[in-house]
Amino acid sequence: MANILVVDDELGIRDLLSEILNDEGHNVELAENAAQARAARSRTRPDLVLLDIWMPDTDGVTLLKEWSTTGLLSMPVIMMSGHATIETAVEATKIGAQSFLEKPITMQKLLKAVEAGLSRNQPALARKPGAPASLPMTPAELTVEAAMTGGQPLPPVVDMGPQARQLFELDKPLRDARDDFEKSYFEFHLAKEGGSMTRVAEKTGLERTHLYRKLKQLGVDLSRGKRGG
Known part of the structure; x- marks a missing residue:
């Protein structure tokens, strides 16, 4: 600060x-x-x-x-x-x-x-107050799997083909499945950026106003990222 x-x-x-x-x-x-x-x-x-x-x-x-x-x-x-x-x-x-x-x-x-x-x-x-000296994951290393899991490694699974690593219920309408993914995606970025809406908007490529509306629509807890930071 x-x-x-x-x-x-x-x-x-x-x-x-x-x-x-x-x-x-x-x-x-x-x-x-x-x-x-x-x-x-x-x-x-x-x-x-x-x-x-x-x-x-x-x-x-x-x-x-x-x-x-x-x-x-x-x-x-x-x-x-x-x-x-x-x-x-x-x-x-x-x-x-x-x-x-x-x-x-x-x-x-x-x-x-x-x-x-x-x-x-x-x-x-x-450095941002409270931020660690180094982060375990840089933006270039962010994968779909990492976004889905909040950066946590997946438990080992038996190789049963593409469906073995599914994290979300896919037996639902596309819109609902997409909302589940997007909620996890934004929660990951909020936690990673210490709850900073400015940083999240920059990283995700959204305008701040659009981002606020999106998070509200998905039911994302905005206080969660600040507690994590």
Whole structure:
């Protein structure tokens, strides 16, 4: 868990980034201008700052330069903008910004940039709270069998052909059998990702709203994944 300061004059951007980062287990402080950012920087001592370049009072590059010259640039800063030029991004990097995110910011790019920023100075923050140092199964190793069983090995069986390894009752309508599989599939991912809806949405390729509806339809216990994490 990290303390992250998000500085952006657009309410929608602040809300979106706050939702994603909170879902990842981070504490998020919000500021809509440079004055609020200065106060938050002094009050919360953030582990990382997401800083918009174009703001009404003081632009992000100027604020970054201010922190750098006064010795306050002790945390990684990721610049954000939808209109910045390459020259502006290069200037911010020379001053001390770690990276630059172009708006609209995708969830995947945001999480990668935040993880890289936190891992540079504080490796322990790069892991999700409570997560083991290494996972027994990577996404590339996820098979249909693993999804069906929650990652647990199947008991040994006598080789009786394809039907010997069936885990679900197949003497039922296709829709019901598919629902059984999908429920196990999503329960596996929820447990693996510690209940993070953001991570599950990313891994399964579903939009968050669609994912919520799907889990509700299947009767998946959403608290189960968080307890497991």
